[in-house]
Amino acid sequence: MTDCLFCKIRDGEIPADIIYKDDDCLAFRDINPKAPVHFLVIPRRHIENLFDTTPSDEGLLGRIQLKIPQIAKEQGLDSGFRTVLNTGPGGHQEVYHMHYHVLGGGPFTGFN
Ligand code: AMP
Numbered sequence: 001m002t003d004c005l006f007c008k009i010r011d012g013e014i015p016a017d018i019i020y021k022d023d024d025c026l027a028f029r030d031i032n033p034k035a036p037v038h039f040l041v042i043p044r045r046h047i048e049n050l051f052d053t054t055p056s057d058e059g060l061l062g063r064i065q066l067k068i069p070q071i072a073k074e075q076g077l078d079s080g081f082r083t084v085l086n087t088g089p090g091g092h093q094e095v096y097h098m099h100y101h102v103l104g105g106g107p108f109t110g111f112n
Pocket residue numbers: 005014016028029030031032033040086092093094095096
């Protein structure tokens with residue numbers, strides 16, 4: 001049992017528009033997109049944010065970050081994209097399951 005929204009999406013308990021999954025991570029569309037293409041990439045394992053990582057996560061973080069450009073291209077972001085990773089209240093993090101935002105495909109709105 002978990003109260004984490006993104007763990008529930010991972011476990012299929014809450015619906016989401018999932019665009020990619022593998023053993024390390026899951027990608028799904030942001031419910032409130034700030035760009036024509038805006039999706040989130042989360043580690044499968046519940047990690048709160050970068051403060052919650054240790055050197056043993058080096059491989060996992062590397063593999064996820066290497067996967068992002070591949071997913072972005074599959075989503076049509078051939079000319080590039082913005083990657084954002086909010087950490088803690090000082091980073092305006094709202095959901096405490098680590099996630100990379102990936103945005104592109106046109107103008108961004110309301111993204112601070
Ligand atoms: P952050 O401020 O970095 O924690 O961003 C949280 C993001 O999660 C926001 O962009 C929200 O729009 C997004 N979000 C919240 N609930 C859902 C959901 N059920 N499915 C997809 N995205 C969500």
